Amino acid sequence: MKNVFIVNPKAGSEDNLKLVKRKIAEAGIEDQCDIYVTLSKGNATIFADEYILNHPDEEIRFIACGGDGTICEVFNAAVHRQNVSVSVFPCGSGNDFVKVFGGPERFSDLKKIIEAPAKKIDVMRVGNRYSVNVINFGFDTTVAIQVNEDRERTGKGSKSSYTKGIVKALFTSMKNHFKVYADGELLDTNGVSLLCTLGNGQYVGGSFRCSPRAVLDDGLIEVCLVKTISRLKFIQLIKSYKEGTHLDNPELQDVLIYRRAKKVDVEAPEGFAFSLDGEIVYQNKFSVEIEEKALNLAVPE
Secondary structure (H helix, E strand, C coil), rough: EEEEEECCCCCCCCCCHHHHHHHHHHHHHHHHEEEEECCCCCHHHHHHHHHHHCCCCCCCEEEEEEEEHHHHHHHHHCCCCCEEEEEEEEEECCCCHHHHHHHHHHHHHHHHHHHCCCCEEEEEECCCCCEEEEEEEHHHHHHHHHHHHHHHHHHHCCCCCHHHHHHHHHHHCEEHHHHHHEEEEECCCCEEEEEEECCCCEEECEEECCCCCCCCCCCCCEEEEEEEECCHHHHHHHHHHHCCCCHHHHHCCEEEEEEEEEEEEECCCCCCEEEEEEEEEECCCCEEEEEEEEEEEECCC
């Protein structure tokens, strides 16, 4: 099997290429690995697609070395590819996707990563794009836009950007116009909400457990819509939202709408933006569908 480490040099705060090379040497697996360094946004998907086409009869394992954006790019190339599996060496600022497995520590041993068996997981499809973790919009997207702007300006991700984004959203994004249909059911006829998350994974924003009941291979999207609330109520919500207890908190049930669905349709005004695993997409009408067991993911035991 070919093991290809795809490294995003701009994720996180370390020199990721230097880190990956050191870890490969420490594991003694230099002769089993290739390394590719991404050149720009979207380059990981392009490279992985071309690599697959050039090795049609070989087993390939791509290891995404970066944050959630890098994971999304690499994984997108591997969806529905029977001879391709993927894994992660987390070195981003948030590392949200791997938290469902216990956190980055589980993916710290590169020898275990290349030897791990692959299991099939679901992905969420939006047009010709795939999300493996979370799609969110409303308040959360304002936060994500701030994080991305800081990354573009500084060249690196930063956890402080999430806090900065939350402060900004408290003043600009408490009321957001959109309608959400879960398997055809309109969730809130008012059409004005704080936020909505569509979860395949569980975590977003570096530390918020937005979809605590999500399972990567259950064939369902976890949908949680939060109605408009006061800033005081928001402070109460955010603690539970971070801990992942919001769905069971009796004091929040009047502001939450929770469903599980196979398809979610969203309608919003022109200029609407949503976040797909951290990437900002501007689209005011879109559908999200679950693609069951479409990706081979290797998770170290």
